Amino acid sequence: MEHKDYTEIHPGTYVTRSILNNLGSPDDSLKIIHIAGTNGKGSTAEYFKQILIAAGKKVGTFTSPAVYDFYDQFAIDGQPLPAEVVEKYFERALTAAEDLGATDFEIQTAGVLLAFREEGCEWAVIECGMGGLNDATNAINKKELAVITSISLEHTQYLGNTIEEICAQKAGIINNCPVVVNDFQPDEARKYFGNLGVRFAEGTGDLQQYNAATAAEGAKILGIPEDAIREGINNAKPAGRVEKITADGRDYILDGAPNPAAFEPLSQAHGSLSRSEITLIFGCLKDKNLDDNIAMLAGLADSIIAVKCQSPRARSVEETAEACRKYFVSVSAAQSVTEALDLASTKTVVVCGSFTLLKEAKLWIEKRQ
Secondary structure, eight states: OOOOOSOOOOOSSHHHHHHHHHTTOGGGGSEEEEEEOSBSHHHHHHHHHHHHHHTTOOEEEEOSSOSSOGGGGEEETTEEOOHHHHHHHHHHHHHHTTTSOOOHHHHHHHHHHHHHHHTTOSEEEEEOSSOSTTSGGGGOSOOSEEEEOBOOOOOHHHHOSSHHHHHHHHGGGOSSSOEEEESOOOHHHHHHHHHTTOEEEOOOSSHHHHHHHHHHHHHHHTTOOHHHHHHHHHHOOOTTSSEEEEETTEEEEEEOOOSGGGGHHHHTSSTTOOGGGEEEEEOOBTTSOHHHHHHHHTTTOSEEEEOOOSSTTBOOHHHHHHHHTTTOSEEEEOSSHHHHHHHOOSSEEEEESOGGGHHHHHHHHHTTO
16 A cells, blocks of 8 residues: 555544454453653654563564664564564455555554564554554553653644643553553653653663663563663664764764754764864755754754655755855855755755754765775
8 A cells, every 4th residue: 555644644443443443352362551741752752662572571562753764663573573464464454444444554553553463572662653642553452561751742734722721632642551651851841741640660860761761661660670671772873863883983863852942862962073163964844843943953063954854744955055144154055955965065964954964964864885
């Protein structure tokens, strides 16, 4: 089946639940960790996955959006399922969705849960696509653990215009199960979840350390042994999050952070380099806060190259470049990430702003290794 960007959205869980019921409720056979939040969902899912693998469990993971390849989103024990296997289960979900008017994401959610059951998984780590309460993944009947990562303003046209309204959407995944909340939160979110009496995971330093602490705290709740928790945390390598690659004597940093709060780890990753030694390559989607994102990056470098993301939701190069001129000494534009990488000449090059930029960047870099 053809796979598209998520331009069509069905708020609510009825359609996905109906597909799952038609497939024999595969989610009922799995021990599910469900993750919602604005920032850190993918990293936290990676930590949980590695912890469960270290504990000797067979675990499926469903994360979104895709970072380097569409099928990387659907993995068992850290290995992406082969395309033909994924498509087999998606076709079964598509048949089960007949006359329901399901979106791609609803079919994928049901199909991957079926895949995890049929392929013998005991556990599944499932990341919300957007929000929580009305996200397709919240059609899951029962959960072992609900996890809420760092919250900030996002998708305001769907989730609400305040932190409190967005928290209410994220909290919708809490359903008769233990809960752990990342303490890397604005005051409004901390107050909201504190009133719910949830368990906070307190980290130190940057967001990634809080993500690791959240997974560790959740694993303790689930009774995972301490040695497996330590091993899993050490083995975790979140894809596309401050991912450093060296080629041709130059360092490239790939970071799909899509909003200001998510840029916190990146702001600490450049070491002792001066601003003049770094070039940023930046693109942004229309539903992200362009000005706030650029303002957060302004302290990292003097030079920035604006590009268009490979998505129907992308902002234009012209709009992105114009916004950059408010904050950067040198602003240029390129029609692709490849062209931008050809233009960059500094010691370190950072590609950031959207996961949709990273596949093209990594392919370009790997040809030079």
